[in-house]
Structures are given as structure tokens and as C-alpha cells.
Amino acid sequence: MDVTLQLWIDAALTLMILSFLYRDNPFYKFAEHLFVGVSAAYLMAIGFWDHLVPNLLGKLFPSLMSGVVPGAVGRSPDYYYIIPAVFGLLLLTRLVDRWAWLSRWALAFIVGGSAGFNLPRFLDSDFIIQVQSTMIPLVVLDQSGNLLWGASFSHIVLVLGVICGLVYFFFSVEHKGVLGQVSRVGIWVLMVTFGAAFGYTVMARISLLTGRMEALGAWLATIF
Amino acid sequence: MRIPESILQIDRRIIFLLIGAAVCIPLLLKPRFQDSPTPIVQSIFDTVERLPAGSRVFLSFDYGPDTAPELDPMAKALVRHAMTRDHEVSFFTLFPEGVGQIKKITDNLLPVEFPEKTYGRDFVNLGYKAGLGGAINTMVVNFRTLVNADAEGTPLDNLPITADVDEMVDYAIILSLTAGDPGLKEWIQFAGDIAGIPVMGGGTAVVAPELYPYYPQQLIGLMGGLKGASEYESALVDRYPAYRNATMEATMRMGPQVVTHVLIVLLVLLGNLAYFLGRSSRSSQAGRAGRAGRAGQADQADRRH
Numbered sequence: 001m002d003v004t005l006q007l008w009i010d011a012a013l014t015l016m017i018l019s020f021l022y023r024d025n026p027f028y029k030f031a032e033h034l035f036v037g038v039s040a041a042y043l044m045a046i047g048f049w050d051h052l053v054p055n056l057l058g059k060l061f062p063s064l065m066s067g068v069v070p071g072a073v074g075r076s077p078d079y080y081y082i083i084p085a086v087f088g089l090l091l092l093t094r095l096v097d098r099w100a101w102l103s104r105w106a107l108a109f110i111v112g113g114s115a116g117f118n119l120p121r122f123l124d125s126d127f128i129i130q131v132q133s134t135m136i137p138l139v140v141l142d143q144s145g146n147l148l149w150g151a152s153f154s155h156i157v158l159v160l161g162v163i164c165g166l167v168y169f170f171f172s173v174e175h176k177g178v179l180g181q182v183s184r185v186g187i188w189v190l191m192v193t194f195g196a197a198f199g200y201t202v203m204a205r206i207s208l209l210t211g212r213m214e215a216l217g218a219w220l221a222t223i224f
Numbered sequence: 225m226r227i228p229e230s231i232l233q234i235d236r237r238i239i240f241l242l243i244g245a246a247v248c249i250p251l252l253l254k255p256r257f258q259d260s261p262t263p264i265v266q267s268i269f270d271t272v273e274r275l276p277a278g279s280r281v282f283l284s285f286d287y288g289p290d291t292a293p294e295l296d297p298m299a300k301a302l303v304r305h306a307m308t309r310d311h312e313v314s315f316f317t318l319f320p321e322g323v324g325q326i327k328k329i330t331d332n333l334l335p336v337e338f339p340e341k342t343y344g345r346d347f348v349n350l351g352y353k354a355g356l357g358g359a360i361n362t363m364v365v366n367f368r369t370l371v372n373a374d375a376e377g378t379p380l381d382n383l384p385i386t387a388d389v390d391e392m393v394d395y396a397i398i399l400s401l402t403a404g405d406p407g408l409k410e411w412i413q414f415a416g417d418i419a420g421i422p423v424m425g426g427g428t429a430v431v432a433p434e435l436y437p438y439y440p441q442q443l444i445g446l447m448g449g450l451k452g453a454s455e456y457e458s459a460l461v462d463r464y465p466a467y468r469n470a471t472m473e474a475t476m477r478m479g480p481q482v483v484t485h486v487l488i489v490l491l492v493l494l495g496n497l498a499y500f501l502g503r504s505s506r507s508s509q510a511g512r513a514g515r516a517g518r519a520g521q522a523d524q525a526d527r528r529h
Binding site: 021042043046125196206209 | 237240243244247248251290291292293294320321352353354357358361372373377378379412413414417418428429430432433437438441442448449450451477480481484485488
């Protein structure tokens with residue numbers, strides 16, 4: 001497509017979306033619906049050509065798919081792929097009320113398989129190694145035995161922050177006395193975390209706005 | 225209407241206009257805010273820098289055009305660095321939209337800035353693979369099961385850069401540019417922690433706070449949002465001054481970031497100031513009204529007596 005035409009479409013859709021900042025209007029609605037439609041169509045095409053064709057049809061009918069699936073030439077069919085094909089078809093029974101219960105078998109397989117697949121990974125990466133990463137020396141010394149103030153302070157903040165944050169989520173005992181004070185520090189740790197996350201979100205949104213403004217600038221440069 | 229109340233009831237469209245001006249004016253004036261790399265970004269740079277020339281680098285573009293303003297500068301800086309160091313780069317994506325992002329690099333940046341680099345020998349596009357974290361797991365268990373050809377369908381054995389790649393561990397490092405799920409987190413979980421391949425990369429500013437806990441044990445380094453990209457560009461320019469005149473997108477975009485952040489901080493302070501001034505004025509008014517009310521009741525009681 002001609003680059004100038006691309007810039008015009010880009011600019012027009014950007015302005016339509018930004019017009020929502022003033023108030024809701026038909027131009028915004030048009031751009032919003034166009035985005036939803038194009039995204040759905042794109043993902044549907046991707047789903048067929050990049051998921052279904054290479055991962056199922058290419059395995060079941062390699063000679064038929066040899067033109068579109070790399071490496072399918074001369075390969076014999078993998079008939080055990082009939083099982084996922086049947087499960088996939090079972091999912092479609094949700095479209096018919098009378099047969100919808102059949103889709104539960106496929107869903108049960110998906111839920112069970114996903115849980116079994118992800119649990120060990122999350123347990124290892126997001127729990128055990130994270131606990132290990134919190135077991136750090138509170139006093140950090142360099143090779144000559146001198147105290148590293150910055151690193152030590154950083155480690156103390158990390159360990160205390162984790163402990164206080166965990167205490168805040170410990171609901172088995174009423175948060176009174178020392179536990180209440182520690183829990184209060186935990187709330188502050190959470191607030192700082194949320195504040196940092198909000199700051200990062202602002203940065204992300206401004207980056208996207210900058211990108212759009214640059215695109216509009218490029219469009220204006222083609223006019224003037 | 226009093227000043228604090230008028231500030232609190234300011235039309236939100238005025239704030240939109242102020243933000244728009246805070247972004248557009250620095251884009252026009254192009255002020256440069258040179259960053260210095262923080263340790264978490266410097267460690268990525270140092271790792272890429274220290275790899276022997278010709279090392280295999282796996283660069284996953286796990287993002288689409290919606291987050292390109294943040295992640296494209298990271299991609300360009302990493303590719304420039306890897307190519308300058310003569311590393312062999314395999315491009316890959318877990319996002320369907322990532323295919324277009326890879327093509328922007330292979331079709332626009334590489335032919336212009338590195339015309340001597342050839343496809344199949346110095347870099348390759350392995351394209352998109354479906355399966356989220358499962359795809360990474362399959363690649364770690366048996367790389368060729370999932371990836372047996374490049375994005376155009378050329379078998380890996382026919383490309384010099386991938387002819388010897390049989391396993392994921394044949395890559396020296398994994399770099400991922402992440403906009404969400406799947407992304408850097410999955411690369412850590414399914415490749416870094418299992419196969420022991422060093423994992424590093426960048427994420428949008430929204431994703432970055434979720435990734436910091438993995439540093440430094442599971443994640444070698446992280447570029448968080450545009451600031452992280454700008455820091456990497458600074459490290460690149462410091463080490464390779466030839467890039468001083470190259471378009472450093474993240475460094476250019478830090479101008480709007482700085483001005484907008486100052487504006488937002490001022491607006492937050494102004495809003496709080498107006499709120500507390502308004503509250504103290506309301507409480508003093510309520511106090512006066514209360515005293516007047518009590519005085520009135522006392523007068524009525526006196527009259528009744």
C-alpha cells in the first residue's frame with residue numbers, strides 16, 4: 001500500500017479515537033468497531049493458518065498440506081492427532097444447547113492439563129526460587145571486609161518489606177499490638193508498590209501517546 | 225466559586241489539553257535528556273558485549289504494534305548492539321502480531337544500517353509459534369519438534385545460522401521484549417529456570433513491575449519501559465560513539481516523558497492543595513455556622529424564658 005495512504009488512514013483513525021476525549025461521537029464509534037472487527041478477523045485467520053493447519057491438519061494430512069506446512073513432504077500421518085481433533089470438535093458442541101454438555105469433557109482436559117502443566121513451573125519459579133531470593137545477608141561486606149551501606153540498606157528493606165507484606169495478608173490472628181504495627185508497615189509497603197506501578201503505567205501511557213503524536217506529525221509533514 | 229473548589233472541578237478536557245501540549249512541545253523542540261544506565265540495564269548490555277563474536281542470540285518479539293512505541297526502541301538498540309558485536313541473531317515471536325514487528329527490523333533497519341549482514345547467515349526469522357508457555361516448553365525439550373523451518377518455510381538445515389541448532393541450549397542467551405502474557409515471565413519459567421539459559425530483555429512499563437522480583441537471580445537484566453530503552457541507548461552510545469548520530473528513539477521520547485511527569489506531579493500537588501484548603505475552609509465555615517446556630521438557639525431560649 002502507498003505510504004502516504006497508510007499515513008492518512010493512520011492519522012484519520014488516530015484522530016477518530018482521540019475525539020473521545022472531548023465526548024462520545026459517531027467517528028469514535030466507527031473507529032472502535034473497525035478495530036474490534038479487524039482484530040477478530042486477524043486472530044481468526046492466524047488461528048486457522050498458524051494453529052490449526054500446522055498443528056493438526058499438517059499432522060493428519062501431511063501430503064495434502066505439504067504446500068503450506070514446512071517439513072510435511074514425505075511425512076507419514078500421525079493418527080493419534082485424531083484425539084485432539086475430536087476434543088476440538090467437542091468444544092464446538094457448545095453451539096448446540098442439546099449437545100453442549102459434551103464440551104465439558106474437552107474443557108476438563110484443558111483445565112486439568114493446564115493446571116498440571118503450569119503448577120510445577122509456578123511452584124518452582126514463582127515460589128521456591130523467590131523464597132531463595134529473599135534469603136540474603138542483611139549486612140553486606142566487600143572483599144576487604146568493609147561494610148557496603150547501600151547494598152545492606154537495600155537488603156534490609158527487601159527482607160523487612162517481604163515480611164511486613166506477608167504479615168498484612170496473615171488473617172488467622174487479629175492484627176493488634178506488635179502484629180498490628182507490622183501489618184501497618186505492610187500496608188505502607190503495598191502502597192509504595194501500587195504507587196510505583198501507577199508511575200510505570202503513566203510512563204507507558206505517555207509513551208503510547210508520544211508514538212501517536214509522532215505518527216500525526218509524520219502525517220502533517222506530508223501535507224505541509 | 226472559590227479558587228480551591230474551581231480547581232477541584234476543573235474540566236477534564238483542560239487536563240487532556242495540558243497533557244497533549246506537554247507531549248507535543250518537547251517533540252517539536254527536541255530537548256535531549258541523556259540517561260545513564262542503571263545496573264539492571266547495564267547488566268544486559270554487558271552480557272551482550274562480553275559474548276564472543278558469532279554467539280547465537282535468540283531474540284523474541286513478544287509484542288504487537290499497540291506497544292511498539294515502547295518496545296521498538298529496545299528492539300532496535302539490541303539488534304544494533306548484537307549486529308555490531310557480530311552475533312548471530314534468531315528472531316522469533318510468541319505473539320501473532322509480532323511477525324510484523326520482526327519484519328520492521330529485518331526489512332527496514334538491517335538492510336540500511338548493516339547491509340553486509342545476510343539472511344540465513346547472520347540473522348534468521350523463525351516466525352510465530354502458537355502455544356504460549358507450552359511452545360517454550362516444547363522448544364526446550366525438543367527444539368526441532370516445534371521449529372523445523374524459518375518463517376518462509378526454509379528448513380533449518382538449509383540455513384547456515386541454524387544448521388547446527390538442535391536444542392534451545394545452543395543459544396547463548398534469550399532476549400525477550402514483552403508486552404504481557406506470554407513473554408519474559410514464561411521465558412524465565414520454561415527456559416531460564418529449567419534449561420539454565422540466561423534470560424534477559426525488556427518489558428512495557430505496565431509489565432515491568434511484575435518482572436523486577438525475578439532480578440537478579442532468574443533474570444539477568446530488565447529494561448523497564450521507555451526509560452529502560454533510553455538507558456540501553458545511552459550505554460550503546462557510550463561504548464560505540466558512532467551511534468551518536470543514529471536516531472535514538474527512546475532518548476528522543478524521554479523529552480515528553482520528563483515534561484509530562486513534571487506536569488502530572490504539579491497537578492497532583494495542586495489537587496491535594498486545593499482539597500486541603502477547601503476542607504479547612506469548609507470546616508471553618510461549618511464551625512462558624514455551628515456557633516451561629518448555637519447562639520441563635522440560646523437567644524430563642526432566652527426569649528422563651
